[in-house]
Amino acid sequence: MRDRELYATILGVQAPWTVEAVELDVAGGAVHVRLGRAEGAPVECPTCHTPQPIYDHRDREWRHLDTCQLQTRLHARVPRVECPTHGVLQTAVPWATPGSKFTVLFERLVIDWLQEAAVTAVARQLRMGWEAAWGIAQRAVARGLEHRGTVTLRYVGVDEKSFQRRHDYVTVVSDLEGARVLFVADDRKRESLEGFWAMGLTDAQRAEIQAVAMDMWEPYVQATRAQVPSAADKIVFDRFHCAKHLNEGVDRVRRAEHRELRERGDTRLTGSKYAWLRHPDHFSAEAWRAFGRLRNSTLKVARAWALKEAAADLWEYRYVGAARTFFRRWYFWATHSRLKPMIEKARMLKTHLPNILTYLRHRITNATAEGLNSKIQWIRYTARGFRNRENFKTAIYFHCGGLDLYPH
Secondary structure, three states: OOHHHHHHHHHOOOOOEEEEEEEEEOOOOEEEEEEEEOOOOOOEOOOOOOEOOEEEEEEEEEEEEEEOOEEEEEEEEEEEEEEOOOEEEEOOOOOOOOOOOEOHHHHHHHHHHHOOOOHHHHHHHOOOOHHHHHHHHHHHHHHHHHOOOOOOOOEEEEEEEEOOOOOOEEEEEEEOOOOEEEEEEEOOOHHHHHHHHHHHOOHHHHHHOOEEEEOOOHHHHHHHHHHOOOHHHOEEEOHHHHHHHHHHHHHHHHHHHHHHHHHOOOOOOOOOHHHHHOOHHHOOHHHHHHHHHHHOOOOHHHHHHHHHHHHHHHHHOOOHHHHHHHHHHHHHHHHOOOOHHHHHHHHHHHHOHHHHHOHHHHOOOOHHHHHHHHHHHHHHHHOOOOOOHHHHHHHHHHHHOOOOOOOO
């Protein structure tokens, strides 16, 4: 088989296109494949697909999958048409998407690699620029969002994720059943979430939502109440965020008591921070026995830890009335504990109790969103080249959006 026939078969080139020449450039590390188009073959407007006269030709080049260790470069003179409706436009070619400098197969390869490694690493291994690799990711996300279609939602998760600096955030909205990110917005203001409710969903879609899991962040609550029908019964304050707040109270008690004990030469709490915050199921048998000397002591942090662990039983109830009775007793214990951090946390939970107890009806948490957050954390760590939120948001959609990223 001759080289032209070989590459025509490999590339899937069909009439009116043909392979006219194959040039090997060993010194330049490339194979150049020159494509030609049959004279007189009809051309179409790429927008309305109606036959139009040729306006002129433009020389174009695309990178294709490598031939052994050599880059493969396709070259062609592509006609432009003059459409009376859409103006002068370049006609489509079957091996690449409009405006791309890469073939469809090469873009698919890059997308596969970008799902496994950082942009810098992919660009280095495929011998291409960072901007070129990132451009493929951007086009993939834009294409995926455009083709996502109507979203059917029942359970939604709302969370924030820090970007670079400590208090620089993006708001992330996820489909808890589909385990995918639906929307990413700057900051964590009311307007951040309202952008999703108001512009991302129709009235009918918002009405179909059964529950929304979120932290006790008032701007998110206000946005949801303003945009989602019957939101008061659908907002579920995430149990893991509630546990996080109680852990913060325990840690504040531990830090204050540790300072007091060290002044007296008592080092019992040295190195014990994570033991107080760890879930009991995550201890080894030996570590649990060692921790017993602390948790069964008369230390203040031991009382705070007991309060935190007892609060976990709230989410095991099946009936709201019984849960309210349990919370009332726990709240009395917490507010009479003489532990200021735990008193503050107990009062906060009481203020938000109605939408904590909605969990008993909907039984949803942001655990799925937290799983996505782990992936987002990896994105933030590996994306050292990102300098703005837009790139960060694009990376979240790319890795967590559940989008069809591939060109066809």
